[in-house]
Amino acid sequence: MIPAAVLNEWYPVAMIAQLAAWPGRQTLLLGSEINVFRDAAGAVVVQGADGPLAVTLAYGHVWACPGVPAHPLFPIPEADQPGRRLVDCGVVRVKCSPLRAVENFLDIAHFPFVHTDVLGAEPHTEVGRYEVQIREDSDEVWATKVHFYQPQAAKSAAGGIVTEYMYRVAAPTASVLYKTCPNNADEWDVIAIFVQPLTEELCEVWPWMALFDDTTPQADLIQFQQMIFLQDRSILENQIPRLLPLDPGKEIPTQADLTSIAYRRWLKRKGLTYGAQMVAA
Amino acid sequence: MWVANGLSQDLPSGVVMAGNWQGAELAIWRSVSGRLAAWGDRCPHRGMRLSHGFVRGETLSCIYHGWTYGSDGACSKIPAHPTMVPPAAIKAEVYQCVEADGVIWVGPAGPEADLPDLSGMVAVRSVSVLGDVAALTRALPGFVADGALWRGQVGGVSVSLVVQARGAGLGLHALCGAAAHRVAVSRWLDGVVQLVEQEALT
Ligand code: FES
Numbered sequence: 177m178i179p180a181a182v183l184n185e186w187y188p189v190a191m192i193a194q195l196a197a198w199p200g201r202q203t204l205l206l207g208s209e210i211n212v213f214r215d216a217a218g219a220v221v222v223q224g225a226d227g228p229l230a231v232t233l234a235y236g237h238v239w240a241c242p243g244v245p246a247h248p249l250f251p252i253p254e255a256d257q258p259g260r261r262l263v264d265c266g267v268v269r270v271k272c273s274p275l276r277a278v279e280n281f282l283d284i285a286h287f288p289f290v291h292t293d294v295l296g297a298e299p300h301t302e303v304g305r306y307e308v309q310i311r312e313d314s315d316e317v318w319a320t321k322v323h324f325y326q327p328q329a330a331k332s333a334a335g336g337i338v339t340e341y342m343y344r345v346a347a348p349t350a351s352v353l354y355k356t357c358p359n360n361a362d363e364w365d366v367i368a369i370f371v372q373p374l375t376e377e378l379c380e381v382w383p384w385m386a387l388f389d390d391t392t393p394q395a396d397l398i399q400f401q402q403m404i405f406l407q408d409r410s411i412l413e414n415q416i417p418r419l420l421p422l423d424p425g426k427e428i429p430t431q432a433d434l435t436s437i438a439y440r441r442w443l444k445r446k447g448l449t450y451g452a453q454m455v456a457a
Numbered sequence: 458m459w460v461a462n463g464l465s466q467d468l469p470s471g472v473v474m475a476g477n478w479q480g481a482e483l484a485i486w487r488s489v490s491g492r493l494a495a496w497g498d499r500c501p502h503r504g505m506r507l508s509h510g511f512v513r514g515e516t517l518s519c520i521y522h523g524w525t526y527g528s529d530g531a532c533s534k535i536p537a538h539p540t541m542v543p544p545a546a547i548k549a550e551v552y553q554c555v556e557a558d559g560v561i562w563v564g565p566a567g568p569e570a571d572l573p574d575l576s577g578m579v580a581v582r583s584v585s586v587l588g589d590v591a592a593l594t595r596a597l598p599g600f601v602a603d604g605a606l607w608r609g610q611v612g613g614v615s616v617s618l619v620v621q622a623r624g625a626g627l628g629l630h631a632l633c634g635a636a637a638h639r640v641a642v643s644r645w646l647d648g649v650v651q652l653v654e655q656e657a658l659t
């Protein structure tokens with residue numbers, strides 16, 4: 177039995193640009209078969225075994241709720257900001273818990289080891305203190321004042337620079353990061369991952385970006401994100417246990433893991449246990 | 458119980474490989490100075506397989522966040538907090554790991570005297586085969602099994618196969634009585650793999 181709290185959330189199920197007529201995209205959501213397609217009138221339908229699901233279109237993607245939506249889909253105000261380029265990056269299928277995929281996205285300490293010489297490099301491995309909160313008004317997890325040294329933050333830069341990040345968990349399987357923008361000092365680049373939970377141990381990850389960048393070719397942006405996510409996949413498919421532990425068990429977090437701790441606590445408090453394990457093991 | 462996890466020659470200094478002991482998955486590695494260690498294949502930080510890690514000097518580091526462990530399994534470095542001394546509680550799960558007569562053995566604990574006697578034998582090669590012990594028995598008439606150790610004759614030379622359960626198949630670690638026969642025994646082993654995989658289908 178999947179808890180109602182899980183069923184009443186929004187999940188990404190397709191990229192709008194790729195929609196087709198019936199049978200459209202045949203896929204799984206929370207272990208159940210669905211079809212995502214355009215009907216004869218051009219409307220987007222997400223068809224489950226028991227009928228159509230609630231649908232929202234946003235951020236280049238189709239979002240579906242298999243239960244009764246507990247709230248509208250989270251906002252990303254930057255999506256409507258003039259001058260931003262919205263980039264769909266396709267999809268990466270990963271044999272891991274959807275929650276592990278989100279947790280990895282929130283993690284910076286792995287940059288020097290998994291994204292070596294791109295997002296991080298030894299000996300610049302230190303993760304300084306940052307702030308984490310569960311915001312009661314929006315019911316989101318936020319990490320702010322995250323700083324990290326990056327060797328190749330911009331292609332033109334001769335040396336590395338310290339990049340500032342903010343992370344936001346906006347839905348159980350969706351996260352948005354804000355990153356200092358090399359082309360616009362007053363703005364943040366926005367990079368999100370939307371994770372479709374196919375099953376508790378299988379997901380599809382849709383990266384999506386809203387950038388101030390008129391020059392880099394679209395193909396290069398997509399290829400860069402794909403490379404990063406393929407590196408992450410080699411980690412995500414090799415973590416034990418497969419499900420995300422919500423209770424302290426054999427895993428030992430440190431101060432650098434405060435976002436992960438808050439994310440797990442938030443999931444547990446809300447009963448969002450699909451892809452998680454409650455018993456320490 | 459001791460379980461063979463490969464031949465010494467397959468694990469050079471500075472290398473880590475996956476292994477197992479009675480269903481437990483392991484990371485087995487050799488330091489640059491040659492020290493051997495076998496640990497549970499799970500980093501105490503966030504569960505990444507340590508067999509995907511990297512060896513530097515006398516330490517093994519996890520590939521995810523670079524937590525670094527010494528041969529005794531204790532964590533000596535957490536790169537995210539370079540000035541912090543890791544608490545003693547952060548430790549890999551250590552198994553006993555020894556090598557004798559060119560074979561790497563893993564056990565929970567216990568006297569090395571219980572290791573099968575392979576003195577006088579020289580290592581040939583390890584192979585993986587998709588099949589079970591029943592198929593191996595049919596493929597190797599004339600061989601006598603004593604636990605995981607199978608002995609027989611091939612072309613006038615004595616051959617020992619140390620058998621290791623490996624997922625859906627078996628690892629066969631072959632040794633023979635005379636170095637001059639290694640090539641011939643290695644070729645024979647290829648035939649055994651084919652036979653076992655045919656037997657496993659029938
Ligand atoms: S999981 Fe091994 S260092 Fe983080």
Ligand SMILES: [Fe+2]
Nearest residue numbers: 280286290408
């Ligand atoms: Fe990553």
